[in-house]
Amino acid sequence: MRLSVRVRPGASRTAVGGRYGEDEILCVAVSARAVDGAATDAVLRAVADAFALPRRAVTLVSGRTARTKVLELDGDEPSLRQRLHELLSA
Secondary structure, three states, X not given: OEEXXXXXXXXXXXXXXXXXXXXXXXXXXXXXXOOOOHHHHHHHHHHHHHOOOOHHHEEEEEOOOOOEEEEEEOOOXXXXXXXXXXXXXX
């Protein structure tokens, strides 16, 4: 399943949840700064944890240096979609 996320680097704590804009773009706040890919790595770990997936099941498709990223989640799609709905509503 492909998922768009909007990243907020340098946050006081890591959090996954909420909607960015009108589309299904999931908000992800990470404490890591946007330096040398640290925030991107933190986003991948945070999303994997939020969806109860191993880190290797979440890969970056596009947006390595952008705040809006597209991720690929490898897992049971109906379960992932249900969890996405829960997170977007948070």
